[in-house]
Amino acid sequence: MDEPIKKHKPIDLMTHLVAGYPSLKASEELALVMSKAGADILEIQIPFSDPIADGHVIAEANAKALQQGVKVSDCLKMIGRLSKKVSTPIFIMTYFNVVFHFGVDKFCKLASEKNVQGLIIPDYPFDEEESNGLIASCKNHSLSFVPVLAPNTRPDRMREVLKQGSGFVYCVARVGTTGSKTTIDKKTIQYLKNVRKLSNIPVAVGFGLSEKVQMKAIEPYADIAVIGTALIKQYKDRPLQKGKKAVREFLGGLF
């Protein structure tokens, strides 16, 4: 039952979850399920009170996790435990204030000690590096600082963003917050082709992916598909055991 559903996938999967949602323990179990069900990367979000880039489903998961009193240190401990149980690479996604308040260098050091591969911080454009030193701290602690691009990012800026980051590039597939459905059209494909031309790090595509047909459409142009909101929808209104089963089935059905 816990065997990988498909051994050879045409594209890697990065599955997202919010630490502490529906509870800290449940999020840890869900991460294990995802890892076993074929996730190639785990994107674990540390909840924040004001997650502006997230749509309602993920924002609500952030709020519920915080209501239960989940602390940043709990999330990091959970990630540490998890990294001992799975070989799937773990990336932390969170908003900058969480890192800033914790202490940029302290956060990076601890994340690195917990075997985290890198950070995805959607509200930290490289322009703010001078006074915060997050990218530098990531480098010092052997973490990837994942560059994020959007379809409206200008070409000269794309180059600059890519130069600052490492690991893989997170391409926001469309204009909007996380979760609403994305149609993979000619424009999206051209955008992914442009990114590919500018860099040779793996290309991840996220925001609004939930279907087989989307996977097929991006497969020639990307290396990693990010599944976030669609996964939360599998377990948000189900008891945990049923939620886990739904996650397995959902991931299996993507290819």
Next chain:
Amino acid sequence: MNYKKAIFNKDGHFGTYGGRYVPELLVPIMDDLADTFFKAIKDKEFLEELNNLYKNYIGRPSPLVHLKNLSDKLGGAQIYLKNEGLNHTGAHKINHCLGQGLLAKRMGKKRIIAETGAGQHGLATATICAKFGLGCTVYMGAKDYDRQRPNVFWMEQLGAQVIPVYEGGQILRDAINAALRDLISNPIDSHYLLGTVCGPHPYPVMNTYFQRVIGGEVRKQLKIKPDYLVACVGGGSNAIGLFYEFLDDKNITMIGVEAGGKGIKSKKHAARFQGGSKGVAEGFKSFFLQDDDGQLAETHSISAGLDYSGVGPQMAYLKEKGRIKFTYSTDKDVLKAYKTLAKTEGILAALESCHAVAEVIKLAPTLKPKQTIVVNGSGRGDKDLFIVTKELKDEGFREFLREQGCTLVPKLDNSLTE
């Protein structure tokens, strides 16, 4: 030290504060907005159009009123009130709404998104949208939507769609988040008309520019140099509007008054400089009320317009430099000031502005009669009808509500009059 230059620059950093901490999707949008703004303020035609609207649409200059009765009563400094409440739509918010509205038209935007707390910024936004023929969506925390219901109605009459936000504490911060999400989803056709000197660059400098008219007029109207300038501070738009002109004048003390709510110890307040700390949220670095994990805290104030966990980055900078002193007024002091101002001067001021008035009432008696205080009367009090009648337990008004068919007359909150 050139403070004016430090808080009005093309890069949007004020010391370590400010910046543009936004998702990559918003970077080109903020770039375009900044470009349009900095070009427009060098364009004669734009400035003429703006000044014409200031004069002939909203009735600027707003009067500077000598509060002689109050000054005499307190027996100290001479108090002047800059009555921004007499602007069309009843507050200073219209100043930056007109400016940003003209910019939105220049950029070919068809729709305006706004957040509002007290409803004054939403009302001013809905007004300029009607005038400029733009679509208008206003987000309002559900709690504010209820406590400032008259403004919701007026916004709707002006053609705006008002959306209550049920997330978080259901106040201003949640409305800002909802508006940012809307912008992220509709960045091409919509302009986010942010209503204070917060948010990512260029909002703080842009709104400073459009609000500085307040202090500019005061300098001309007062003729002598004031000794003190006092203004309430939510985000900081009315305060910076009054202060900016005088930042580089020596010997003028500037006081920002935050919302002390039910007192600092109660933790039910919105005084960011009393227990807040440095943080980054909603696109900018500044002072925020937050917990030890960097999660923004819930706030409380009798006035929806000051009920916000963050403060403008220029305010944080000027506080750090010692140029602005910060204090706070509690809900209780604010209601007292509201009554005093009404009875001695015939001015019903907004509860937000009464925070500043409350401080002036404490300050004036400690000064000499030849000294001068200018306080910003950032808005008028009509919008607070339901809050004030409830807080003052006005039986006549409750009776009126019953006659109107309200069987559930507002529950009385005893915490203020105890």
